[in-house]
Amino acid sequence: MPSRPRMTGSVHVIGAGLIGASIGMALQAQGVRVTLEDLSPTTAALARDLGAGSLPAPAAEAAGSVDIVVVATPPDVTSDVVVAAQRRFPAAIVTDVASVKGIIVDEVGVRGGDLARFVGGHPMAGRERSGAISARGDLFEGRAWVLTPTSETTSTALTAIRRLAESAGAAVVVLGADEHDEAVASVSHVPQIAASVVAARLEHLSDTSAALAGQGVRDVTRIAASDPGLWTQILVGNAPAVRRVLMEVIADLQDLQEALGAIARDGSHDLGAPGSRAVIAGRLAAGNAGHARIPGKHGSAPTAYGSVTVFVPDEPGQLGRLFNDVGAAGVNLEDLRLDHAQGQPFGLAEIFVVPGAVGHLTEALTERGWRLHG
């Protein structure tokens, strides 16, 4: 682990669920004093027992004893809790963790909160499970943690919350609240919707038809296994931005549907108005361009890796032997895709490496007796 910036001062967490308890665990591991509260005494006690912080007596709530308040409640009560926390702790800087930011910042202002010492936050880490019982101190390591200060936020407040997020192991990204909401609509919320509606088409296929599913549809629909209750909350919380992006998606699909209709009406797949083909190719090319915007490893610019595909017998230890041989060749594996061959006792491992290493790796693996694909 790299050394991380140490924060000082004491932190009070309101809401001891997955995120709140995980923040407590992460900060306590760094020597920060954390206190906890939750509407549910059971949840608060569980989080304490798991090492997320101590439960102060109400008298201990002296104004000066808390430097930072983290509001980790459900999004629908976040702004109210932020404003109330600012009244209880008049010297503290307050942050939240809701996955939608514009409406929270607006409501904190409207309800009389002090925007100078409020910093909206969104740690981009989560689990399929919720509750303190699923919390862990390393939840934020290597994850983005978005902060959305306004023009009224003091630099002292921003610096304090940045240090808190970094102490928890996260990489801080500063964005405007509306820009955050638009960004997560595009990079998270609408992809979830697309995965779900594509997966829904498989529900009523015959077993034989479903057996034709390959790696492409597996990747597209992996996140369709997510919890509908949690995702309904997330989508509702960011309804305006999600709807805007969704309408763009629908417009593209309508164009494609009409182009395919014009081709189908010609009665032959080999004819069709040339304009229709241009529409289809154009939408696919826009997908290429968008795909290229996704950052590569470690948040750096996208890198086009080369790849080597290897037949791997489906037995314990074979992948270990393969990666040992990759390591022995002095090549760093950048990414990996495993594809299980239908009806065969082996799988295909596609090993992604920097393009310059493909030739050397191919030779090294062949020498060590691996059968390469292609």
Added chain:
Amino acid sequence: MPSRPRMTGSVHVIGAGLIGASIGMALQAQGVRVTLEDLSPTTAALARDLGAGSLPAPAAEAAGSVDIVVVATPPDVTSDVVVAAQRRFPAAIVTDVASVKGIIVDEVGVRGGDLARFVGGHPMAGRERSGAISARGDLFEGRAWVLTPTSETTSTALTAIRRLAESAGAAVVVLGADEHDEAVASVSHVPQIAASVVAARLEHLSDTSAALAGQGVRDVTRIAASDPGLWTQILVGNAPAVRRVLMEVIADLQDLQEALGAIARDGSHDLGAPGSRAVIAGRLAAGNAGHARIPGKHGSAPTAYGSVTVFVPDEPGQLGRLFNDVGAAGVNLEDLRLDHAQGQPFGLAEIFVVPGAVGHLTEALTERGWRLHG
């Protein structure tokens, strides 16, 4: 490799591109005599030089010397070439490899072909690159190869083509032509469209917003990097079925968009008509149900694997050491996902194993000094 059924007889391949040349290579490797032809003499000669088959003198085209003809031309001329081949080789069984099947079968009938000795085929293997130069004899190993006989197809014809596909290493799936077209629309063509239009939304994001992309959107949009020209042909070829499935997707997205609109109009994310939430949750639940239909490893029923997530330092050989330790624990790795942590010199490896092995693997890896996540 498992032993595979051997086919007998001789095969003539018309169209020596990626698929045709790969079939030739696969069959020649099994001792089958393959002859080739292509409209382009250069392509034919290249395929021959690559080991895909021999180029017969025209006189060698004696009717009785060819048992099976494989038509591997572009889809828009496939049915014409099938009918012409049946006239040239009156005793031969003819198959094709076009990725759309209903229209081909219809056209072969309409144009006077002999449906008794025609078996529509679709080997579900491909590469991002095309042409004989990209061909390889193992292209079909472990892949599905769909055959779409009609009521007129003789069992002799079906058996012969089944044996051909199995000799090339593929797993044969028999389907009706229309059922095939509907199936690939759902499991391949519409997922491609969805990936492309979701990826297109990323094109104009700021760098900071794009940096928030996580594993979910990476998976959903991976195939958005595909070749627009090739995919335009594929979508046009299956226009009616793709359009039908696409209209279902659009209808679901419209429902979601309207539900989000009803929520957004309430002016607060924490209200909204309860009916709107039910629509959203219902669509997400349908995605769960569809996702569960995707077959697991080796074409068997879906299995819910357990997983163990491990911090892996970003250095050559570390993954090898990890998988060695997994193998030494006697646990078979079923699947793997690598997630690169943002701004950190390590990655997370999520190792999927049968649920009963999670506890033992967790202990074994901890003992060997691995740091587990969670």
